[in-house]
Amino acid sequence: MAVYTDLTDDELATLLSAYDLGPALAFKGIAEGVENSNFLLETPAGRFILTVYEKRVATTDLPFFMGIMEALAAAGVVAPAPVRRRDGEILSSARGKACAIITFLRGVSPRRPNAAQCRALGEVLAAMHVALASYPAARPNSLGPAAWGPLIRPNLALAESLRPGLAAAIEADLAALDLAQAEGWRAALPQGVIHADLFPDNTLFLGDALAGVIDFYFACTDALAYDLAVCLNAWCFEPDRSFNITKAMAMVQGYERVRPLTAPERAALPSLARGAALRFFATRLADWSTTPEGAMVKRKDPLEYADKLEFHRRAKGPEDYGA
Amino acid sequence: MAVYTDLTDDELATLLSAYDLGPALAFKGIAEGVENSNFLLETPAGRFILTVYEKRVATTDLPFFMGIMEALAAAGVVAPAPVRRRDGEILSSARGKACAIITFLRGVSPRRPNAAQCRALGEVLAAMHVALASYPAARPNSLGPAAWGPLIRPNLALAESLRPGLAAAIEADLAALDLAQAEGWRAALPQGVIHADLFPDNTLFLGDALAGVIDFYFACTDALAYDLAVCLNAWCFEPDRSFNITKAMAMVQGYERVRPLTAPERAALPSLARGAALRFFATRLADWSTTPEGAMVKRKDPLEYADKLEFHRRAKGPEDYGA
Numbered sequence: 001m002a003v004y005t006d007l008t009d010d011e012l013a014t015l016l017s018a019y020d021l022g023p024a025l026a027f028k029g030i031a032e033g034v035e036n037s038n039f040l041l042e043t044p045a046g047r048f049i050l051t052v053y054e055k056r057v058a059t060t061d062l063p064f065f066m067g068i069m070e071a072l073a074a075a076g077v078v079a080p081a082p083v084r085r086r087d088g089e090i091l092s093s094a095r096g097k098a099c100a101i102i103t104f105l106r107g108v109s110p111r112r113p114n115a116a117q118c119r120a121l122g123e124v125l126a127a128m129h130v131a132l133a134s135y136p137a138a139r140p141n142s143l144g145p146a147a148w149g150p151l152i153r154p155n156l157a158l159a160e161s162l163r164p165g166l167a168a169a170i171e172a173d174l175a176a177l178d179l180a181q182a183e184g185w186r187a188a189l190p191q192g193v194i195h196a197d198l199f200p201d202n203t204l205f206l207g208d209a210l211a212g213v214i215d216f217y218f219a220c221t222d223a224l225a226y227d228l229a230v231c232l233n234a235w236c237f238e239p240d241r242s243f244n245i246t247k248a249m250a251m252v253q254g255y256e257r258v259r260p261l262t263a264p265e266r267a268a269l270p271s272l273a274r275g276a277a278l279r280f281f282a283t284r285l286a287d288w289s290t291t292p293e294g295a296m297v298k299r300k301d302p303l304e305y306a307d308k309l310e311f312h313r314r315a316k317g318p319e320d321y322g323a
Numbered sequence: 324m325a326v327y328t329d330l331t332d333d334e335l336a337t338l339l340s341a342y343d344l345g346p347a348l349a350f351k352g353i354a355e356g357v358e359n360s361n362f363l364l365e366t367p368a369g370r371f372i373l374t375v376y377e378k379r380v381a382t383t384d385l386p387f388f389m390g391i392m393e394a395l396a397a398a399g400v401v402a403p404a405p406v407r408r409r410d411g412e413i414l415s416s417a418r419g420k421a422c423a424i425i426t427f428l429r430g431v432s433p434r435r436p437n438a439a440q441c442r443a444l445g446e447v448l449a450a451m452h453v454a455l456a457s458y459p460a461a462r463p464n465s466l467g468p469a470a471w472g473p474l475i476r477p478n479l480a481l482a483e484s485l486r487p488g489l490a491a492a493i494e495a496d497l498a499a500l501d502l503a504q505a506e507g508w509r510a511a512l513p514q515g516v517i518h519a520d521l522f523p524d525n526t527l528f529l530g531d532a533l534a535g536v537i538d539f540y541f542a543c544t545d546a547l548a549y550d551l552a553v554c555l556n557a558w559c560f561e562p563d564r565s566f567n568i569t570k571a572m573a574m575v576q577g578y579e580r581v582r583p584l585t586a587p588e589r590a591a592l593p594s595l596a597r598g599a600a601l602r603f604f605a606t607r608l609a610d611w612s613t614t615p616e617g618a619m620v621k622r623k624d625p626l627e628y629a630d631k632l633e634f635h636r637r638a639k640g641p642e643d644y645g646a
Binding site: 009010012023028042106110112206231 | 352529
């Protein structure tokens with residue numbers, strides 16, 4: 001949550017001269033996203049978000065992400081629409097960094113989503129999957145199952161120091177998912193473009209209505225049901241880390257109202273949920289090991305996902321996830 | 324430039340229930356101000372800034388600051404207006420911290436103000452001084468001349484390490500201003516409420532028109548002409564640290580169009596400008612000594628003000644400042 005690149009009024013005016021938006025009427029750095037610099041921009045044409053892409057986003061991936069937003073907005077899904085320059089391009093450059101302007105969406109991110117919001121999230125997630133079914137580009141999931149072991153294993157001693165016994169439990173998770181992987185669990189599932197990071201802070205609500213989905217910078221091609229599994233992890237656990245089955249049922253029902261799960265997807269849900277928890281455990285553990293205390297980027301607690309993994313280890317079937 | 328306190332949607336809803344503003348339509352942490360947490364808030368009633376006051380602002384001073392904004396907005400000076408709660412209060416509380424909602428002002432902060440913007444700043448600065456002439460409350464300037472020596476002297480070795488010879492030069496500045504102080508230079512000048520920190524990043528412009536003055540959290544009672552001296556330091560030096568007399572003349576002329584300087588004020592301008600430079604040198608030097616490299620708060624270079632002090636030492640009279 002920080003502005004890394006600060007544009008001057010002159011740099012902004014130069015940037016805006018490539019667009020048909022008019023001059024800046026307001027321009028404020030906002031604390032949104034940890035990987036890029038974001039600014040709220042107002043012009044006579046309306047309100048926008050200007051994003052300057054910092055080094056952690058590969059600029060070669062940007063056309064994939066921007067195309068997704070454009071396709072979703074065109075399909076009426078509540079995603080920000082990229083604004084094209086007069087020369088037709090979406091990407092600009094400022095201070096030697098890639099940047100883009102997208103439309104501003106109203107709404108407030110829920111800290112603790114209720115069941116109605118989980119249902120709305122499920123509906124919009126499925127609508128995204130349907131709208132992107134014919135999306136022409138693909139991008140591998142660089143944080144898919146193959147990445148979990150290499151991310152986690154060098155930090156198992158750290159995991160053990162955070163909670164005695166955790167290293168062995170995580171090894172068992174990795175082994176179980178390796179086995180499932182050997183059985184081809186993911187490849188057999190319908191694939192497509194997924195958001196892959198649809199946490200509540202990447203959504204904007206007006207009351208219980210989902211008014212915006214943002215931050216598509218982890219989007220990739222993977223099993224559609226894995227996206228739902230990420231959301232079950234991110235939305236349906238309570239602050240005490242218990243699983244709220246009412247919220248999960250609402251989310252799955254919302255999803256299936258738009259796109260019914262296939263039988264293999266339903267059967268895979270426990271493994272997908274366990275895998276999704278392992279994926280966020282993996283990156284949080286790696287970040288924990290490399291981010292100094294008190295650094296600008298706030299570290300997220302890997303043990304939150306260790307607790308979620310405990311639930312997933314005990315889950316017996318899709319019915320434990322409301323499916 | 325950071326959000327220190329992050330309010331949840333529930334905390335925000337509770338806070339808003341005390342106001343007649345309706346529910347939140349948008350809520351984003353913004354990178355504005357280094358001492359408080361600021362949020363852009365939109366409701367059906369319009370756009371606002373919600374500020375949560377962190378520990379560096381004494382809450383006992385808040386009524387003084389909020390009253391200034393209210394008086395200025397009522398007088399038609401371009402300051403944000405505090406929004407009163409239904410119970411008539413301006414200050415609220417969230418997470419045990421004081422907070423307030425003020426109106427949002429459009430505009431962009433100039434990085435390198437031009438002469439027309441300096442003129443506009445001078446006019447509005449004088450209009451603020453006039454509008455606050457009968458302001459009923461007073462607050463001593465805790466960063467006035469009496470504070471400069473105690474802030475600087477413990478860090479003179481650091482100053483010398485930043486630039487050999489600087490310690491002796493700063494001692495001479497302190498001695499010169501002690502002498503001026505003994506001669507009663509400041510007490511003889513018209514006193515009133517001053518902004519005391521009116522840097523370009525505390526202003527919002529639409530083109531060359533000044534559309535907003537913000538951040539009154541250093542406001543205090545002091546010599547009015549000292550406020551102008553702060554602005555001459557903050558607005559009229561170029562990036563190469565040369566003094567731009569054209570911008571200074573524009574600012575002084577703008578000021579005098581609304582409130583002519585008295586003869587003692589004009590005569591005191593070189594000492595006031597030197598003193599203002601010493602004040603910012605003092606706090607930057609102290610911050611430099613206490614802020615670790617790479618901390619969340621960006622350190623500002625004390626040598627910028629050491630360079631400005633060199634100019635002030637050579638100044639012969641008010642004409643060197645365009646007066």
